[in-house]
Amino acid sequence: MPDPMDVDVSESWRTELELAALRRDVDVKAAYSEYLERLLLRSQEAEAWLRGEITRLSQGLLCAQAQARAERAAAEQWRALSTRRDAELEMIRARVLALETDCAALQARLRLADNAAAEMKTLLEVERGRTGNRIVRRLAHGLRRFPRMLNAIRHLIDKGLGPA
Amino acid sequence: MVSFSSARQPSVSIIVTGWKDARSLGDCLTTLSQNVPETIPHEVIVVLNEPTDALLASLRASVSGIRLLHFRSNLGFGGAINCAAAIARGRAFALLNDDCFVEPRWLEELLATIDERPRCGVVGSRFLHPDGSLQEAGCVIWPDGTTTGVCQTREAPFAQFAHRVDYCSGASLLVRAETWNQLGGLSEDYYPAYYEDVDFCLRAASLGWEVWYQSASRVSHARSTSTSPTLKTFLLERAREVFTTRWAEWLAARAPVRQIEEAIWFGMGCPIRVLIVDDELPDPGRGSGYGRMFDALTMLAASSEIHVAFHGRLPPQVDSGTFTRLGIRVVDDLATHVRQVHTDYDVIVVSRPHNASAVMTMLIERFPGARVIYDAEALYAQRLARQMPLVPVERQAELSRRVEAEEREECAHVAHAHEVVCISREEADTIQTWTGAPVTVVEPWLLETKLTSATFDERRDIGFVAAWACGPESPNADGLCWFLDAVFPRVCAALPETRLYVTGDSPPPAVLEYASAAVVFTGRLPDVATLYDRIRVAIVPLRYGSGVKLKTVEAIQSGVPVVGTSEGARGLHGYGCNLVRVADDAESFASAVIELLSNHATWCEMRTALTSACWTSRAYSHGVGAWPRIIRNAAAPVRREAARYA
Numbered sequence: 133m134p135d136p137m138d139v140d141v142s143e144s145w146r147t148e149l150e151l152a153a154l155r156r157d158v159d160v161k162a163a164y165s166e167y168l169e170r171l172l173l174r175s176q177e178a179e180a181w182l183r184g185e186i187t188r189l190s191q192g193l194l195c196a197q198a199q200a201r202a203e204r205a206a207a208e209q210w211r212a213l214s215t216r217r218d219a220e221l222e223m224i225r226a227r228v229l230a231l232e233t234d235c236a237a238l239q240a241r242l243r244l245a246d247n248a249a250a251e252m253k254t255l256l257e258v259e260r261g262r263t264g265n266r267i268v269r270r271l272a273h274g275l276r277r278f279p280r281m282l283n284a285i286r287h288l289i290d291k292g293l294g295p296a
Numbered sequence: 297m298v299s300f301s302s303a304r305q306p307s308v309s310i311i312v313t314g315w316k317d318a319r320s321l322g323d324c325l326t327t328l329s330q331n332v333p334e335t336i337p338h339e340v341i342v343v344l345n346e347p348t349d350a351l352l353a354s355l356r357a358s359v360s361g362i363r364l365l366h367f368r369s370n371l372g373f374g375g376a377i378n379c380a381a382a383i384a385r386g387r388a389f390a391l392l393n394d395d396c397f398v399e400p401r402w403l404e405e406l407l408a409t410i411d412e413r414p415r416c417g418v419v420g421s422r423f424l425h426p427d428g429s430l431q432e433a434g435c436v437i438w439p440d441g442t443t444t445g446v447c448q449t450r451e452a453p454f455a456q457f458a459h460r461v462d463y464c465s466g467a468s469l470l471v472r473a474e475t476w477n478q479l480g481g482l483s484e485d486y487y488p489a490y491y492e493d494v495d496f497c498l499r500a501a502s503l504g505w506e507v508w509y510q511s512a513s514r515v516s517h518a519r520s521t522s523t524s525p526t527l528k529t530f531l532l533e534r535a536r537e538v539f540t541t542r543w544a545e546w547l548a549a550r551a552p553v554r555q556i557e558e559a560i561w562f563g564m565g566c567p568i569r570v571l572i573v574d575d576e577l578p579d580p581g582r583g584s585g586y587g588r589m590f591d592a593l594t595m596l597a598a599s600s601e602i603h604v605a606f607h608g609r610l611p612p613q614v615d616s617g618t619f620t621r622l623g624i625r626v627v628d629d630l631a632t633h634v635r636q637v638h639t640d641y642d643v644i645v646v647s648r649p650h651n652a653s654a655v656m657t658m659l660i661e662r663f664p665g666a667r668v669i670y671d672a673e674a675l676y677a678q679r680l681a682r683q684m685p686l687v688p689v690e691r692q693a694e695l696s697r698r699v700e701a702e703e704r705e706e707c708a709h710v711a712h713a714h715e716v717v718c719i720s721r722e723e724a725d726t727i728q729t730w731t732g733a734p735v736t737v738v739e740p741w742l743l744e745t746k747l748t749s750a751t752f753d754e755r756r757d758i759g760f761v762a763a764w765a766c767g768p769e770s771p772n773a774d775g776l777c778w779f780l781d782a783v784f785p786r787v788c789a790a791l792p793e794t795r796l797y798v799t800g801d802s803p804p805p806a807v808l809e810y811a812s813a814a815v816v817f818t819g820r821l822p823d824v825a826t827l828y829d830r831i832r833v834a835i836v837p838l839r840y841g842s843g844v845k846l847k848t849v850e851a852i853q854s855g856v857p858v859v860g861t862s863e864g865a866r867g868l869h870g871y872g873c874n875l876v877r878v879a880d881d882a883e884s885f886a887s888a889v890i891e892l893l894s895n896h897a898t899w900c901e902m903r904t905a906l907t908s909a910c911w912t913s914r915a916y917s918h919g920v921g922a923w924p925r926i927i928r929n930a931a932a933p934v935r936r937e938a939a940r941y942a
Contacts, residue, residue, distance in 0.1 A: 135356055137364045139341070139383055146367065149379065153369040156487045160534075167530045 300361030303337035309384030314394035343380040374482035393467040405513035406470035417475030417505030420464020434461035434509030436559035441540035457620040462563040466493030491535035512621040557638035567603040576608035583763030597622040647671040670713035674843025677703035682840035720867030741915035748829040759831035775838040786886035828854035836864030857902040874905035
């Protein structure tokens with residue numbers, strides 16, 4: 133007994149519509165099922181691809197880690213070498229400074245010796261003219277050697293091999 | 297119990313669809329019963345696909361007066377609605393999903409849209425989230441066939457006014473039965489759901505029907521979760537494939553569209569974009585030319601090929617919904633609006649000189665391609681000049697300076713504008729002497745002629761209609777005081793029982809001092825026709841002014857004989873010598889009023905002269921009805937230029 137609220141439509145019409153709708157519904161459900169299968173397949177492919185990617189990336193990570201370690205060791209070596217070279221450089225700088233100080237002292241002494249030689253020469257000329265004795269000759273001999281010594285010292289200083 | 301009284305001859309058939317347990321159906325029907333008035337004859341058809349027994353039992357127990365159609369299998373959205381439409385008897389079908397809860401005026405606004413727009417075949421609602429925020433205001437279609445509901449912040453302004461759209465969601469859609477039958481209902485190729493509404497709206501448009509979004513019709517939409525996201529994606533994609541195949545050519549034409557604003561504009565039918573600036577949103581009852589602007593906006597809004605944005609420089613005194621529901625965009629903040637990147641206009645109309653002084657230069661700089669129309673409304677300098685003889689000598693020098701300044705300003709606006717519109721031939725001639733540029737006259741007739749029917753014997757007394765918007769120094773105050781001092785005593789001496797009725801909010805104190813048994817201040821009347829239907833004579837005793845007095849026009853179109861000064865009748869003498877009895881001195885003014893109050897034959901003769909003309913027809917052909925043509929003509933060069941670079 134239909135409810136008075138219900139629209140009075142022919143049952144055959146209704147059934148025909150419902151059957152047609154059921155057929156369409158079946159088609160849609162089949163298409164949806166295929167769609168879900170495609171989605172599943174695609175998700176499986178995606179999963180496989182992702183796994184491959186993860187493996188590749190893991191390997192890459194390991195390589196990168198090893199390389200990083202090697203580079204870190206090389207850097208440590210370089211840092212140590214660099215520290216030693218810095219120390220050596222410091223020593224060399226100190227030696228050069230000392231040589232420069234010595235050179236300055238020798239040059240001062242050389243100037244004093246030059247002056248003394250000039251005075252002695254003058255004195256010798258005076259004495260040679262006055263006496264010509266033995267003492268004067270010995271002095272003259274000493275004076276002849278003195279310039280050679282001075283030249284030797286000058287040579288050593290020029291080569292950077294002056295007294296330490 | 298939710299009950300509906302199904303009309304024998306329904307105007308609208310409301311078709312509510314639901315599927316399986318349709319859990320919101322009860323609430324949906326409750327809001328329908330609360331918010332669809334009995335005054336609209338309607339029937340409610342509920343159509344259910346695969347309803348559960350519990351749903352049917354609950355429906356039968358709690359609802360009466362509906363027509364129920366239910367199917368044991370799923371006929372799909374289109375199939376179910378098509379079956380319901382086959383038994384529907386209305387001249388329009390309102391489709392509603394069971395998860396939509398209608399708000400007050402939902403149906404009235406949809407119906408009004410198709411009633412006011414003969415080419416509108418389909419109209420949709422504004423959808424709101426349950427929290428009241430915007431969900432969807434019409435939809436756009438992208439070149440790839442995907443769609444977007446207009447709902448984001450940058451698009452929100454487009455939700456505020458009615459406009460044409462690509463399509464509206466079928467969840468709340470009103471369709472003319474004629475359109476429905478022409479199209480053969482919804483396509484069932486999209487079984488079971490989605491894209492039927494998109495396809496339907498495009499098919500309607502292809503037959504010349506317009507598809508509208510109506511901002512004033514609102515539904516709260518819960519958005520059903522009865523379908524899983526995966527199934528929904530599958531159905532959408534499946535339906536989109538069908539749609540893109542069927543509409544490939546149409547979609548190809550959409551290819552240039554990139555931005556949502558462009559897509560919305562395409563959906564609107566690429567209308568001519570017009571920006572109108574005036575004092576405020578026009579309230580026809582407030583005088584001051586607002587009736588004229590109201591009619592102009594109404595005319596422009598009725599044209600689907602023109603889209604109007606309106607900016608009032610003063611705060612609105614009327615509900616902006618009056619305009620937005622007609623399709624007018626109401627711009628509150630002009631400076632912000634014009635800065636928006638996608639804002640563009642083909643035509644700009646600025647009304648009255650002070651508004652032109654404030655915004656015209658800025659608008660010309662911002663929209664250099666737009667055609668600018670200066671709507672003179674009335675010549676303000678002339679009005680001041682005519683006031684000169686009436687002010688004390690000590691004020692005349694100052695007034696003279698104001699006249700010069702005003703005229704300089706008005707001249708500048710006329711020179712800046714591409715076109716000028718004014719209300720009378722007389723003012724058009726004056727303006728033409730300034731620049732030589734042609735001036736278009738839009739005659740002052742009102743769109744609506746409310747011809748009153750009372751006979752001479754059923755009427756008595758005199759009426760003066762004013763809105764007092766211009767304050768104590770208005771020409772109305774001056775004119776009425778002159779009438780009450782110099783004319784009315786003469787009238788009362790001859791006809792002692794005569795009363796004068798004066799309308800309008802807040803008349804100035806100087807005027808109110810005259811209140812007496814014979815001088816009645818009515819305040820603002822909801823409908824001024826009630827006054828026109830009881831008075832024998834309307835007076836317009838103004839001594840200065842400019843333009844055309846719309847109160848004179850209103851009285852003429854109401855069929856009430858008018859006595860006025862030359863100023864009161866200004867601009868109207870070209871339309872027939874019997875429209876207004878003109879009298880400029882007190883004695884002749886009083887004689888004219890007395891004659892019309894007492895002489896049946898004279899009154900009838902003048903009434904016949906007023907009623908023999910078809911003012912509404914004239915308003916459409918030569919009055920505000922000319923505005924769409926003026927806008928189209930003005931926009932033509934801009935559109936041609938745009939087409940060259942498109």
